[in-house]
Amino acid sequence: MKTFSKYWSIFQITLINSLAYPGELVGRSLMIIPFMWIFYQLWKVTFSAAGADIINGLTLRDTLWYLMLAETIELGRPPIARTMSENVKDGSIAYILNKPYDFLLYQFSTAMGETIFRAILNAVFGGLTVLWLVGAPKHPEGFLIALPAIFGAWILHFCINAMIGLSAFVVEDVSAFTWIYQKLAFIFGGMLIPLDFYPQWLQTLAKFLPFSSAIYGPARLFVTPTAQFFINVMSLQLAWIFVLTFLLVVAYRRGLTQLTVNGG
């Protein structure tokens, strides 16, 4: 019980901390509004050029709500890899490592604490924008059904980004890796274009990769909240969480012996 309350407290303090500058928090979240407006223009033209109301099972309304949730997941997650890299560079890793808690669970608790308000604000601003542009989603209850998958998506993001962050124990600067990850997530996660619009072979490949479990899966579940799809998304996601958590723990144990702490 005490162990759980430890991580819960870490989560809570990060949550409170994320409210230290409310203006910055809100301002950053407002960015989703122009994003959604651009997506709306882009997809409106695409749908009318194709002369179809439905492309590969998605309407314009579905596409916009899909993109809203995809953006919310992506914009809500904190830059874990960059934070860990900065901790190594400025030496503050020394304080994080010398407390009686599991380093990875500590990082996860802080990451979730930073995520909650960002994600809520993005969902609210993004949701209102899309509501105004294309109307209510076909399955509003889909949001609740997608919630476990959204949480799972953040766990996946955490695993991948923490692994990138851990490489800072050796290389210190990880910006190149985060850049690559971001671009891969854009393409294979379906951040700009839902994977359904890809050619079949690319779809098959992309849907199997962890990026789709971290973005496409939950966002698509929101617009198609069927039991079968829920099972598909969750089982693939859990498999990836299992594999990546294992890799992360191995990477952490190895990284620890390589760590150099900067500063006097």
Added chain:
Amino acid sequence: MTSIEVTNLQKTFQTKRKAAGLSGSMRALIKPEYSLIEAVHNLSFRMEAGELLGFIGPNGAGKSTTIKMLTGILHPSGGEAKVLGFIPWKERQKLAYHIGTVFGQRPQLWYHLPAMDTFILFGKIYELDDKETKKRIEYLTEAFEIKDLLDVPVRKLSLGQRMRCEVAASLLHRPKLLLLDEPSIGLDVVAKQHIRDAIKRMNQEEGVGVLLTSHDAGDLEAMCRRVIVVNHGQIVYEDKVSNLKRKFLTTKLVEVRYAEEVSKDYAIDGVEILKVGHYGVKLKFDTTKTSVDSVMSHLSGAGDIVDITISDPPLEEVIAKIYQEANG
């Protein structure tokens, strides 16, 4: 009882070397060159429970690296260490319950939140009961005189105030050993004194042992009974602070003020004149070469003395001497 036992501890870092300029950068890209830096070299020492031990040396001497190995953050390249019976890098989390650390150059308090939030968080992290945490905070608040500071966001505190909160936070879980890495860096005299007094009090009342690295000789004189001087990752001197002073503190500073204007040639053998004014003089001499007596009689013969101060030079100079001696 021994609280720290270090035997032949070593830490070697590999760093990339690069010549200056663009061509140097290009060459380093194609054929990177590495050099090994021995931050800690065959270090061995012991520290008893409840001891106040100073661990001093110039920048890059290996002090902080040693502390980081003793807390288990860094893995050594060789040698052994036991801290409170634990091997730090193997039992880091278990050890963490029994030690407190302060790295003076970095904050552990949450910067945007009041220190009280961090105190409560630490209570949870160290698995204290809420009641116990509250009682402990009250005690530390009084010992470190931080009652009015706890509800202010840490970023609004002065450095001295923040450091008092930092050290107090590191003592929340009643550690048996406190590792302080430059706790007084950047502080003014009053703030330093505050921290020193509070740490000494915790040592007396709770028996917490303190291993302290510092650049500030004052920290040593005020807090430590024993001192280890390191340079280039090796121990160059180890003794009681009082012995260190006696052995290396062979010069005296004398400042004299006269009742009326004096014109005298103060120069005598073995005396270095630092400053001469119409009403006084400041000089330095080596007690092994010139006796105090001869200097005093020389000065008193010059006129009516109204004020005289005889002091030791700052310990920095003493340390510099030890380095010189160690480096031949």
